Amino acid sequence: MMQDIQALVEQYSVWLKDRTSLREVEDSVEITTPYLDRHNDYLQIYAKRANGGFVLTDDGYVIDDLELSGCKIDSPKRQAMFNATLNGFGVQANGKALEVKVSASNFSLRKHNLVQAMLAVNDLFYLASPTVASLFQEDVAAWLDLSAIRYTPSVKFTGKSGYDHRFDFVIPKSTDQPERVIRAINRPGRDTTQAMAFSWIDTREARSPEARAYAILNDSKKNISENIWDAMHNYEVNPVPWSARDEARAELAA
Numbered sequence: 001m002m003q004d005i006q007a008l009v010e011q012y013s014v015w016l017k018d019r020t021s022l023r024e025v026e027d028s029v030e031i032t033t034p035y036l037d038r039h040n041d042y043l044q045i046y047a048k049r050a051n052g053g054f055v056l057t058d059d060g061y062v063i064d065d066l067e068l069s070g071c072k073i074d075s076p077k078r079q080a081m082f083n084a085t086l087n088g089f090g091v092q093a094n095g096k097a098l099e100v101k102v103s104a105s106n107f108s109l110r111k112h113n114l115v116q117a118m119l120a121v122n123d124l125f126y127l128a129s130p131t132v133a134s135l136f137q138e139d140v141a142a143w144l145d146l147s148a149i150r151y152t153p154s155v156k157f158t159g160k161s162g163y164d165h166r167f168d169f170v171i172p173k174s175t176d177q178p179e180r181v182i183r184a185i186n187r188p189g190r191d192t193t194q195a196m197a198f199s200w201i202d203t204r205e206a207r208s209p210e211a212r213a214y215a216i217l218n219d220s221k222k223n224i225s226e227n228i229w230d231a232m233h234n235y236e237v238n239p240v241p242w243s244a245r246d247e248a249r250a251e252l253a254a
Contacts, residue, residue, distance in 0.1 A: 060096035159202030178210035197235035
């Protein structure tokens with residue numbers, strides 16, 4: 001078991017390195033990552049020298065893209081969720097840009113946090129229609145409350161790699177069930193699935209051996225492909241479709 005998980009972590013690291021490319025752009029370096037946005041374009045960040053170190057920024061891409069799609073982060077509730085998401089990854093907002101300050105010693109960690117924050121903000125706030133009243137994470141929290149499922153929201157764990165990973169909800173251990181970590185995925189796809197899988201693989205050794213991971217997947221607008229189901233099961237993440245959430249109520253509430 002340990003060798004299998006170690007091989008998966010190493011495969012992820014190789015994939016991440018091989019699929020990352022660099023290009024000089026004026027006074028910065030453009031870093032193209034292997035992660036895809038909702039348009040199936042590769043996420044790009046920019047590195048600039050500053051005060052003896054570097055600043056990594058998305059140059060306002062995520063916020064601009066959301067606003068062009070009719071999703072503005074303009075209400076107090078959305079602002080609070082936006083700030084909580086950034087804080088969970090140690091990322092700051094500079095106007096519309098998402099930024100982190102880095103040094104040579106923490107470059108990889110901080111780059112990872114920025115990319116994960118970009119994915120999280122995009123997934124959290126992208127709405128298929130401007131008329132949708134609530135966000136998926138809010139819907140999941142409301143369902144947990146209604147189901148009398150106790151939880152701690154927005155918990156960050158440090159993985160074996162040294163990277164930080166944020167889970168939307170953690171249900172503490174009970175006499176009948178082990179600790180359960182949950183991530184609400186509004187836009188299930190290859191990248192959000194890989195991000196969840198790596199987060200769980202990287203942090204599970206720091207949790208109790210019986211701990212379990214769940215991904216609540218929003219299937220209200222689009223059916224979830226078999227590839228996503230298979231990937232979740234392969235990495236020992238329990239996928240829960242939103243349409244069938246009540247089937248998981250008993251094991252989460254116990």
